[in-house]
Amino acid sequence: MASSNQASTSITIDESHPFFLHHAESPGAILVSQSLIGGENYATWARSMERALRIKNKFWLIDGSASLTSAMEKVPLLVQSWSRCNEIVVSWIINCVSPKIATSMVYRRTAKEVWKKLQNMFSQGNGPRVYQLQKDLASISQGELIVSDYFTNLSILWDEIQNYEPLPLCSCEKCVCHVNEKISNLHHREAIMQLLMGLNDSFSHIRGQILLMDPIPSVDKVYSLLVQDERQRSVGHSNNGPFVESTALVAKTMNFGSGFKTFKKGKERPTCSHCGLLGHTVEKCYKIHGYPPGYKTKARANQVSSLDFVQDSVATPTPQHFPFTMEQCQKLLAMIGGSDSQNSPIAMANSVSSNKASTYHSTPLAGPFLLEDDWSG
Template sequence: MAENNDNGINTDADQNQTITQNTNSNTNHYDPSLPNSPYFIGANESSGALLVTQMLDANNYHSWARSIKRALRIKNKLGFIDGSLCAPADAENPLMEHWLYCNDIVISWLQNTMTVDIKASTLYVETAHQLWVEIEQRLAQQNAPRIYEIKQGIAALMQGHDTVSTYFSKLKTLLDELINYESIPNCTCGGLKTVVSNQERDWVMKFLMGLNESYKGLKAQILLIKPFPKLKEVYSLIQQEEKRREISNDALATEGMALVSRMDMREVEKKNTESPKKYYCTFCKMAGH
């Protein structure tokens, strides 16, 4: 028997209305005509679209996978590769055709970003999720050689003739890729705070060690800062110093050019003053012509 609404208890009618609203909400979520639906395909989203510019090969799975996930999340198609959006259980379901179409689109998108040899081995997969798992099992396990290459690259990286910005970008790219292989687990208890702090300090040390010797004095000052600064803060300080030097060099160059110009004018004036003395008229017995 349904209770009265005045007693603060939902009636059967209210419960039925809530169920109906939830059902309608779920139906709207999967409505292919709505942009927020995973089954929605935009006018420019063809099977030939290129989600990312990086082509998958045997050495870059983690960075490729990260870019692909981001691109599919934007298009609301991530569920097709992570297995959260499965095909309707009922083959007569009106959404089945939409699911099959989107599944094939996602497979094409993934294969468009693979090298020829990898793509050739995935031609007969049935679902985007199956393709994703297969690629992960084949390429994600080859960690040790890539980690070695990344750490070797970090150790050997020096600024050289690069600007501070270019040098930092190269280092940050290697560090970000290394995190994909050696990420520190999230911890809310604070037990890993020291580990994270030490990692950040190591990154700063490497950045400073790779800088040119012309920054030796500034590097010594940074090492004395307490609390120890983060990598982005140190980069900002070094870049500001680089800009200051550029401005100083420009000012010196301008001053030098002005000095040369003044010296040239003096030479011209001197020649103009001396030139009349070079001529002597034997007829008039006078100098200057």
């Protein structure tokens, strides 16, 4: 008894000792952000939990590298320290699993038992898991993802496959052919090919440039080139929008300007104060100063033909086009006081047509042609 007490007083548990437990450590701490929910996330959860326990210098309780030996059991201070470390690690593990899983772990006494139980329950064999990972890796593509998200998904698959099937390394320490470096380069080349094969067709140009590089760059360098190309194209698309709008605006402005100029070219035609016709002033009126020799216009023939058409249409009245009835003609003849020879409807029609023709001749016709007395000057 005295010897055990003397041994306890001679042992000092400082920060370098595996049984050391800082006073700030809490059994309610949560070491990882993602809780264990089943076999679908056990691999990532176990890796994160192992890293956290190694940081706390408590993973020895899981792998048994610093277990409590029979000699240590005779020292009460070591037994107490080991028990405190074991209980707090069990609490940390239970805090990082789902409530349903935690219920089945409450009655496990040591942290090693809890860890082993979870491993047996949710750890999948290497064969089925590697098959699923390789299948996902073969079917993965960028789709609607940006380059960073696509590369992240690939990296997760690569890392998990590497965890199940690490690359073989030469351990004879006498190798002079650099086989480790060659295997690593081959693995990186395959990863680059997988990355490029899953890209969208919009990256065909940069993909061709990368494949022509000799030696082929690293995975990180390829990722950097893809991100730069994606960013450059996104900047180009953002600039094309305002450029198209400004081009359309310029086109509209040009069309408006041309229309405005066309409108301005049409000057207001002058009106003669003597004859009342458009196209000249009183200073150049032919009715005052006389017509020039040989004066004639093409519009004269059009005017005569149109007047002849009016006379013919009036001289041959029809029920559909003649504007007067027989009674109206008789009343007009009585008002005019014509002779008996003028009492026939045909003579009346000729009279009306001659009156209309004279009126038509004296009134400026609307249209693009010019009359005899209409000229520009």
